[in-house]
Amino acid sequence: MSRVPGGAPLSCLLLALAALSACGQPPEPPPPQPRPVRVTTVEARGEPTVISLTGTIQAETEVNLGFRIDGRMIERLVNVGDRVEAGQVVARLDRTNEENTLRSARAALAAAEAQLREARANYGRASELLRTGFGTRQRYDQAAQQLQTATSAVDSAQAQVNIAENRVGYTELLADAAGIVTARGAEPGEVVAPGRMIVRLARQEGLDAVFDVPPVVRDIAPPDVVIGVALTLDPTVRTTGRVREVSPSADPVTGTFRVRIGLTDPPPALRLGSTVTGRMEVSGGAGYAIPAGALTRQGASPAVWVVDPASRTVALRAVEVLRHDPARAVISSGLSGGEVVVTAGVQALRPGQQVRLLDAAP
Template identity: 30%
Template sequence: MKIGFRVARALSISLLLIAATGQTAATEPPAADQLTIAKASYRVVPKEYRLDGVVEAINRTTVSAQTSGQVEAILYDVDDFVEKGEIIVRLRDTEHRARLAQAAAELRSASAQLEQARDEHARVKGLYEQQNVSESAMDRAEAELKSAEARLDSAQANLEQAQEQLAYTQIRAPYSGIVTRRHVELGEIASPGTPVMSGVSLEELRVIIDVPQSLIPAVRELGEIRVYLPSGEVAEPDRITVFPFADLGSNTFKVRADLSTETEGLFPGMFVKTGIVTGKEQELTVPKEAVVYRSEVTAVYVVDPDGDIRLRQIRTGPTLDDEVVVLSGLTEGEQVALDPIAAGVALKAQAQSRVEGGEPQDG
């Protein structure tokens, strides 16, 4: 069993070397002193409590009709992207155009009546100043003028209302987004308040997290949450909101993390991993580019002070920007190669030279 384990380990390392190098024996291998190296060192890193979060859109809207009319055209459907202000549904506008024409005619009539009332008021005022008409006639002329002005204001308001009702026959998108549901069909009669389309905007997203009450003081005090994106990147929320009440069933508080508009790869309804920062601690780290991932093996190429290269399996923790936390397998100050491919070639050449020199091989 011991021999079998040693053979299997050697075979695993050989496969790692072959996969890492991808080069022929004819390639001139780099020497150990030519490798770019870095030291494993301790650094202060956030202490996190991992929780699942759900992505949701900040802008989620169901657009409804604001006037009555028959659905004449549906310009977008589910999964279509719509720019802000684009027409998504058009209602039949024959009746609304007729009302607009009628309101415009009433406005012209009111304008003509006002001109006539002004002329009459000026004529009566001149006669009144010459004491050729009574005071009651002057009062009637002023009343007629005010009445004509009021009729003009009313006609102007009716025209604006008719224009607005006509504009409502073209239902527009309130923001840029994707249509998630269509509520109407061609030929249906829409009334004010009838749902037409639902949609979401992918430009502004947030993550909803159910946080245990024991972690809420840390969230309020530190205000640090890390959102792990599917691409492997980490996003920092622009704003964190803690709901001021707990769920009666789970005793958890809802925490809302608003993401920046530049966050990509997320869609409403997705689950994402989040890290609630509860404090700081010292962790051993190495540069991210030094870590080799092959199947189920995670390793680094360790370069000894005397130039010997060894492939060593390690156990890693979370990735922090450009560094990886090492939980076991390394000690502080050990040197690791930053170019695993070059280190693999050098290790293979080193092993070959030992075989040719008759030196014993490691385990």
């Protein structure tokens, strides 16, 4: 047996070196185990879908009443909630300046009418003298010109009187139709500009239920659909209506569309500002129903984890939600019938991860 200096056998030394080299290399980690998840198979909805939205009652027509001239408002005769009739005075301006302007215009009209009477008399005399041969043509032409000038001056003065009378009338603000005051924009003592809102009037021409509708709901709504509208605090107070107006552009913040439902014979309990619930029934097949726990997010959009049946890996896919409640969600786009989605364990997954299916019940 060979020995090294010091007396240790060579074979023992080689074994020690092999053991030391094996200790310096860590063992390879075991491959990751597939994560167990619960899944469900996507199937199309067969029963009708009832879409429910919350909105408010508003007047079919609201107008802002304002003065046509500027001035200092001295009186406002109505308040928020008051009912007004057509032609009722709702506010007044200080009319001192307008009355002075009217008196001045009437005095100018009287002076112009006096000059017109004198011009007519001069024209009559000049015409008679010319006819009898005792007058000249030049004098007759001058009298005719003075008569025409005086007539124009009277017309101009009368127009100024009419304008001044209108301005005096504009110092009173009248309701153009019956309705209810919903807002006020100025207080007595303020100097207001022409057109400034003094009061906002909800006309008694009808009521609308106003909803902010997601794009997918607007797109699947059937034409001329009948909407059921009920008071949220008392669902026994109900009526129906049809779509009267749809906003052509979406709200830049919420992405929803403003829809106005014209109500048919609304009951008295549906007052302005009341919160109402609108219900619309959509025929079967409008989307795919999945458990609400399957929803997660991809950025700012809702998404679900879809399982590839061949590789048993998951991928995150963005979807559009038609409606949802605590138990389930109805997906309008992004899924197809027969696909498998993860319903439990969605928060611990990553794209491409292998999974082990615990169940796949529809």
